[in-house]
Amino acid sequence: DAMVIQNPRYQVTQFGKPVTLSCSQTLNHNVMYWYQQKSSQAPKLLFHYYDKDFNNEADTPDNFQSRRPNTSFCFLDIRSPGLGDAAMYLCATSRDRRRAYEQYFGPGTRLTVT
Amino acid sequence: AQSVTQLGSHVSVSEGALVLLRCNYSSSVPPYLFWYVQYPNQGLQLLLKYTSAATLVKGINGFEAEFKKSETSFHLTKPSAHMSDAAEYFCAVSENNQGGKLIFGQGTELSVKP
Numbered sequence: 264d265a266m267v268i269q270n271p272r273y274q275v276t277q278f279g280k281p282v283t284l285s286c287s288q289t290l291n292h293n294v295m296y297w298y299q300q301k302s303s304q305a306p307k308l309l310f311h312y313y314d315k316d317f318n319n320e321a322d323t324p325d326n327f328q329s330r331r332p333n334t335s336f337c338f339l340d341i342r343s344p345g346l347g348d349a350a351m352y353l354c355a356t357s358r359d360r361r362r363a364y365e366q367y368f369g370p371g372t373r374l375t376v377t
Numbered sequence: 378a379q380s381v382t383q384l385g386s387h388v389s390v391s392e393g394a395l396v397l398l399r400c401n402y403s404s405s406v407p408p409y410l411f412w413y414v415q416y417p418n419q420g421l422q423l424l425l426k427y428t429s430a431a432t433l434v435k436g437i438n439g440f441e442a443e444f445k446k447s448e449t450s451f452h453l454t455k456p457s458a459h460m461s462d463a464a465e466y467f468c469a470v471s472e473n474n475q476g477g478k479l480i481f482g483q484g485t486e487l488s489v490k491p
Contacts, residue, residue, distance in 0.1 A: 267420070294477060305467060305481035306421070353420055360477035363409055363428045368420035 266290070267369035269354050275375045276344050284339040284372045286354030292367070294360045295337040297329060298353040300371070306353055312337060313360050341374075349376045379404045379470045383482035391490045396455040398485045400442075400468035403449065409471040410451045411479065412442055416464045424466075427451060438462070463489045 268287045276282040286295065294313050298306035310319045312331040326348070328340045341348055351373050355366040384399040402408050409428050413421040425436025432444045442453045451468060466485050472478040 269420075303484075305484055306479075308478055311478075351418075355421075357477055363471070364477060365411060365423050365426055366421075366477070366479060368413075368422070370420045371418070373418065 267354055267356055267367050269352075269369040269372050271372060272370060273373050273375070275377060276341075277377055278346065279343045282341050282344055282374070284341075284352050284354075284374070286337045286339070286369055287335050288354075288356045288367075288369075289335070290356055290358075290367060291334060292356035292358050293334075294357040295331060296355040296357070296366060297327075297337070297339050298355065300351040300353055302350075309339070311360070344374070344376045346376050349374055379408065379472055379480050381468050381470050381480055381482035383466075383468050383485050385485055386483065387486045387488065389488040389490060390458045392460055393457050396440075396453070396458045396462065396487065398453040398466050398468075398487065400451045400453065400482060401449050402451060402468075402470050404470060408451075410442075410444065411469045411471065412436065412440070412451075412453050413467045413469060414438075414464050415467065415484075421467065424453070458487075458489045460489050460491065463487055 270285045296311040297309045300306040309323045331337045351371045353371045354369040357364045357366045380403045382401045411426045412424040415421050424440050425434045427444045435441045440455045468482040469479040
C-alpha cells in the first residue's frame with residue numbers, strides 16, 4: 264500500500280544534542296509537510312517542500328531545519344533541542360499544494376528531550 | 378485570515394447514540410474544509426472533505442458532514458456511535474494561496490461510553 268512512513272516512532276534525545284527525524288513516502292507526491300503537535304493541541308505547520316522548493320513558516324524557530332534529498336524522503340533536523348521541543352512530529356504529503364488536495368499523514372515521531 | 382473554531386473540547390456519547398461534533402469557519406473566500414481523526418499516538422487520517430461540490434459530504438466509517446454557508450458551519454455527524462470512534466477529531470480549512478496550508482481547529486476529544 265502507498266503510504267507515509269516515519270522513523271523512528273519514538274525518539275529520546277538529550278537537551279542540546281542534535282536529532283534528525285525521517286519521513287519517506289511511496290505516494291510520489293510533490294509536497295511534503297512537517298508539523299509539530301504538542302500535547303492536547305492541534306498540529307502546527309513548521310515548513311513544507313514543494314518539489315525542491317523549501318517554504319518556511321514565519322514563526323518556525325531557526326533551530327528547526329529540513330532537507331529533501333529526493334522526492335521520497337524528507338528529514339527534520341533539530342539542531343539544539345530544548346525541553347520545549349518535546350512533541351509529536353508529523354510528516355504529511357500532498358499531490359499538489361493547491362488547497363483542494365488533502366494531506367496524507369504519517370504515524371508521527373514522538374520526541375522526548377531529557 | 379481563515380480560521381476554524383470547534384465548539385467543545387470534549388464530547389461524550391453513549392454507544393449507539395448520535396455523534397455531533399461542531400465546526401465553524403471563517404473565510405473570505407469559498408472554503409475548502411476537512412475533518413481528520415487522530416487515534417492515540419497516531420497520525421491524522423482524513424475522514425472527509427468539502428471542496429465546493431455537494432454540500433452533504435459522506436466520509437469513511439459512517440461519518441458525514443454538511444456544509445452550511447449561511448451558518449459558516451461544517452459539523453460532523455454519525456448516526457450511531459461505536460466504541461472504536463473514540464478519538465480526537467480535527468476540523469481544518471485549507472488556506473487560500475498559502476501552499477495548501479491547513480488551519481486546524483483546536484480539536485474535539487470524543488469519548489464513547491458502553
